[in-house]
Amino acid sequence: MRAVAVVGIGKTAFGAFPDRDLRSLAVEAGQKALENGHASASQVEAFYLGNFAGPSFTGQNHLAPYISTAMGIRGVPATRFEAACASSGSAFFHAVSAVAAGLYDIVLVAGVEKMTSQPTPKVTEILAGAGDLCGEVRAGATFPALFAMIARRHMYQYGTTREQLASVAVKNHQNGAKNPLAHMRKVITMEQALAGKPIAEPLTVYDCSLISDGAAAVLIMPLERAREFTDQPVRVLGIAQTSDNVALDEKDDITTLRAVKTSADKAYKMAGVQAADIQFAEVHDCFTIAEIIAIEDLGFVPKGQGGPYSLAGGTCLHGERPVNASGGLKSKGHPVGATGAGQICDVVEQIRGQAGERQVKRNTLGLAQNLGGSGATSVITILGAA
Amino acid sequence: MNDLGAGTIYTETVVYSPPEAYVNDVPYQLAIIELSAGRRVTGRIVASSEGERAHIGDRVQFAEFRNNVPFFRKQP
Secondary structure (H helix, E strand, C coil): CCCEEEEEEEECCCECCCCCCHHHHHHHHHHHHHHHCCCCHHHCCEEEEECCCHHHHHCCCCHHHHHHHHHCCCCCCEEEECECECHHHHHHHHHHHHHHHCCCCCEEEEEEECCCCCCHHHHHHHHHCCCCCCCCCCCCCCHHHHHHHHHHHHHHHHCCCHHHHHHHHHHHHHHHCCCCCCCCCCCCCHHHHHCCCEEECCEEHHHECCECEEEEEEEEEEHHHHCCCCCCCEEEEEEEEEECCCCHHHCCCCCCCHHHHHHHHHHHHHHCCCHHHCCEEECCCCEHHHHHHHHHHCCCCCCCCHHHHHHCCCCCCCCCCCECCCCHHHHCCECHHHHHHHHHHHHHHHHHCCCHHHCCCCCCEEEEEEEECCCCEEEEEEEEEC | CCCCCEEEEEEEEEECCCCHHHCCCCCEEEEEEEECCCCEEEEEEECCCCCCCCCCCCEEEEEEEECCEEEEEECC
């Protein structure tokens, strides 16, 4: 296995862009990543695309070559990966695996979603396609409802409170307000977060991530060639993807996402590090409860302590272990197919010391956690200064 | 269809923001029910009176299937 490095990153702004189509967003991110990595389209040997529901949102299929050729990447394998909200995390995992195995040297990974052209009930229905259509979804489950049921059970088993959930939203909005590419650059108060419009009890609108358009891209290659392209390569120290049942009612204990634990264990082992060594993280806060469970399942805090730790400020930008310095899915936005690649970009920016007002102090070892559905896919990536 | 029998609420929520198919149903209570037979199933809770809510740990009884969705009622 060869060591793999990230040499280029590129992101579009995340937001609602009625004038932009899916392809133009993906092309913008891809071209920025190539430029950032000082590479040209003709050097790319394979294109890996993460996209959840382009065909449902826009009608367009066969998306990978549709996008890659528009960037001038020609004649190489171009393939779309679908793993719900972990689509581009999964594309990145498979791209890294291929480079590590020696199949290719220079590979471009992109993630994209164009969601805002549909009304909210339609978006809710398309997103619900990441659940079990013959069971939970037919009964009326939406993704907010599934995570609301997880939150209720977590509150019941561990005493997690509404205020603890809201503290995650307040913190992520504080960070996102400092991110020029974030969808909602707005600070919110605890009072606002607690008084939000109910979506699925106990979750309010402030507990839910945003419906966004956007794209992100990452250029990778073997570490041994990285310095030909950049003087700031970032090394992929550990990476793992694991899976679990799609339906929430098939999981034994819904307060733990088993795939997150198994993928984290594998990635820590590969990197030769422990949870306590991770200095900062971008985690998949599709809902506030998801961030609380993530920091528990990643081993940052003991099970059941995610709520108190969040409320006490442990995950704040200048706290003990900053989580979602980017603003997270909550404030930065959640164009689902772009989220995993976007997290990689955000961790790389931190390690390079380019995160501006959002810069964390201890920045040499970071983690990205990308989740699909209610935990059926999990991708964990550990990145470090090369 | 079989009678699913009795069960206990494992977790629940009330949905206010529905998918397209259920825009006329909101708000509705959704729950994962641990059936006495052992397995879990996701279904709806029908309120016997206005504003009745079922909570984690409450006993429920299978009422009927509507379009293949199991509906349960809180036991008095």
